[in-house]
Amino acid sequence: MKATVKADSFASRLLHWFDDHGRHDLPWQHPRSPYRVWLSEVMLQQTQVKTAAPYFERFVAALPSLQALAAAPMDDVLALWSGLGYYSRARNLHRAAQECMSAHAGELPRDLDALVALPGIGRSTAAAILAQAWGDRHAILDGNVKRGLARFHGVDGWPGSPAVERQLWVFAEQHLPHDRLADYTQAQMDLGATICTRARPSCGSCPLSADCAAYLHGRTAELPTRKPAKAVPHRQAWIMWLEDENGRVLLQKRPPVGIWASLWTLPQADDDATVADFLRAHIDGANGDGDVLPPIAHAFSHYKLDLLPRRWRGVALRSAVQDNNHSRWVAPADLATLGIPAPIRRLLEGGRPSHEEFDDPYRLL
DNA sequence: AATTCGGGGCC
């Protein structure tokens, strides 16, 4: 991909697609003015079109111009924003309007740096305003564009990281056409919203798929690279595999709330001393440490749990302790009839290879 | 570089 081609085919193909399949009837497109474009761009920060559209209509009906916005009480602006979230956007919008009144003759400046200097306007929003309102030649890099470029160029790494984001800005600049900047800017966002979607993109309808690295290599499901999961707490717990003389195993029913609610599991303890306490109080014949079995790693959504099993055979409950609703001996053949957490069941049923769960909702079917 | 700000859509 040469950056020096005069009319990047990326842009021309995108524009051609946009003419037939783009969104041409969004509320802020009719009429299109710098103020309305600005307002729409701010409303659409981290907010989907479907959500923002009714707020936009209500907002411009009440405050149809930058001057009206600047003169409005903050409370009125917040009332119009109420329900949209990210309320600093509304406060910044209001402040920026007033700065435009005092510093830019009552209009939005037609200058990237001057726009970025206003509160609530970053580089991408400033570029979108200039391109959409004036047709000026600036690249945007919002979530849609990041996703599209990461796929088209096969860029690995989370787009939120500065290094990847820098690379994506370079690509975005390289693809810029020399005219139709407003349409081109809208086309990128429309493609991302309707074709190059996060999950299950419609590559068969994409004007860029013939040169898309992700499509050609079957990587659309893994690009863009997802945000790295933040470190989850790591816990460990001892579990006691206690068998009586008939080979039955002692199971306990967990409380009705929390992890594995109401399921049957092996007696569990947070530390070594608690294991000893449990055995001393309830079990006859559990001498020493028992057989130490390999740890079982189990991942929950919010923490990881290492289960450390130990096994004792030929033990019995102390006579003072009875079988009851929360504790019972279970024959191996009866395990199938009980609700038992998967890792515990695998342990008890003899360590068949664990089935790797695919928990990724965005995978290709 | 990581966190915060929010409500809704989607799986």
Add this chain to the structure above:
DNA sequence: GGCCCAGAATT
């Protein structure tokens, strides 16, 4: 219930 969405400001 988590992750993401036309991000920007703050720490």
